Amino acid sequence: MGSVYRLTLRQLSGRWRLLIMTVLASLPVIIAVLMLRSPDAPSVREFETAILGAMLAGSIAPLVVLAIAAAAMGNEVEDRTLANLTLAPIPRWQIAVPKLLAVVTIAAPFMALSAFLTSWVAYIGDVQASIAVTVSAVVGVALYAAAFVWLGLVSTQAIGLGLLYIVLWEGFFSGFVSGVRALSIRHYAIALMHGLDERRFAFGSHLSLTVAIIMSVLVFGGFLLSSVRRLRRMDIP
């Protein structure tokens, strides 16, 4: 597994990709600072809804992950190097798991730092709040990574489809249709923030922590298994 993991780290550590991730991950921090410094500073509720819920968990995290996860398998399919791995005498899960781990390894530090700084600034050094936001961001990264790695395997249009998913599903439907929340990674992250620090998102309705944890496990495991299954059954270009 180590060879696939190291290979994927090198493949995904391109300068432009890291630059895009840096810019994206910086946005919540910058906007949080600007918002808090403005004369009409937002309420906690407004901050959590707009910055933590919509921006960090619903937009920035999936975008950062999409930038690399779709390429983890997608680029190998496109440039036909995936055959180097699938023609090796290793089970398919030993390809899918290290690919996913490499994506998380690269994306998680960016999002963890972004989430920590954003909440540290907004909650004025509240450690518990910052940890709750950071942990939920990392969990969100892992879940989005599992989904987008699979997407890169099943479609050559993974970036486009991923953007549609982020905008329509996570951004639009999950915000207005309550039943969709049970199928929204963004809302698992929000529920986790609340579960780790009950002062956070202490308003409105959100998923229970138990449902969020169960669904997170199912989503992560489901997409990972789907990737393994896809690797076993697809025609490798």
Add this chain to the structure above:
Amino acid sequence: MTLQQIPRLPLASLGVARDDNANGAAAPVIRVDGVSRWFGSVVAVSDVTFEIGPGITGLLGPNGAGKTTLLRMMTGLAATSRGSVTVFGEPVRDNPPLYRRIGVMSEHETVYGFMKGREFVEMMGRLRGVADLERAVDRAIDLVDLADAQHRPMDTYSRGMRQRMRLAGTLVHDPELLILDEPLNGADPRQRVHFKRLLLELAAEGRTIVLSSHILEEVEQLADTVLLIVNGKLAASGGFRAIRAALNQRPYHVRVICDAPRKLAAEVVRLPSVDAVNVDPDGAIVVLSRNVQDLQIELPRLAQSAQISLRRVEPLDDSLESVFGYLVEQ
């Protein structure tokens, strides 16, 4: 460097055993049984059946004939729509352990440009569970004669060098079966010579090598057995001569040089094995025959009885190129 100069990893060290059936006769290494593959309404491969044993087998056909699709099914990279492919007696599809015994080089330049050549071969060896990795990598790189360039990134290589380093990655685990799709693409003449010699040496060690090519001369020079694929079907198989025999309905052009061409032409045209005769401006006779076996017997007899001295009798189209062209026309 040749194989004789390089210490080989014994196949037994990789846990590899030869497949023999109960009678002690070698079982086919690859068995393709009634295989078809279609993409929507397009049939790429249609009901192809053959077996491949040790030695070099050439898969020959024009572009789009279905060679690559067939090779991909033989390697397990692609599924069959119908039929089965077994390698060493096992289904090749979704059977990763089998790849310990198989080396595959696709026609595409499947390299990672950011990697140094040696890193690539090391990675391929590591993925294939090679025990003595350093030694295996040294050997594989020496085989393809790229020791001097092994520490350079592969995106600085020429196409031919990338092909050779890919071959090193294919050979690093010392596979019994090599499946190579258009392996000579991009190689310069010197590299081609080296490559051909290497393949012949690998085959002489008892390996099974399947290679596809549309360069007929190369297949003719390398392959013991030829599989001709035309329009997704197996048009002919066997040794080159066997294919020719199977195509006995095909007209042959035979050039005859003698001391009395017009006289011989007048006699030869009466032979039942001859369809047509032309006398070239240079005085040579070109005989068109659909039964070259009979012509081989009748022509000397005729010349002797007519007291004509034959100086040279040579086939004009005794090459895969002409056989191939004929098959494609059919």
